[in-house]
Amino acid sequence: MARPLSSGAHGEEGSARLWKALAYFVAPPGAGVSMLNVLLKSHHGEREEFIACPRLRIRTKPFPWGDGHRTLFHNPHLTPLPPGYEDE
Numbered sequence: 001m002a003r004p005l006s007s008g009a010h011g012e013e014g015s016a017r018l019w020k021a022l023a024y025f026v027a028p029p030g031a032g033v034s035m036l037n038v039l040l041k042s043h044h045g046e047r048e049e050f051i052a053c054p055r056l057r058i059r060t061k062p063f064p065w066g067d068g069h070r071t072l073f074h075n076p077h078l079t080p081l082p083p084g085y086e087d088e
Helices: 012-025 027-041
Strands: none
Touching: 012 027
């Protein structure tokens, strides 16, 4: 006697209906709540104080672009380099 290994073997219509309902009624509100959370929790303007601790910004090898210290999405106001912020 063979045992069915797929989850849809015991009623494919119910399973498809369940996943369709989840895709339409659970995923979009969940994504909306997540976006709202990010927008409400994000704060702009103030940056953290620079702490000259070498283990916080370890570079084992340089980045393949620019001078090797700046990340791909480098923000000179918010992202410190190993010696400190650029505009200080």
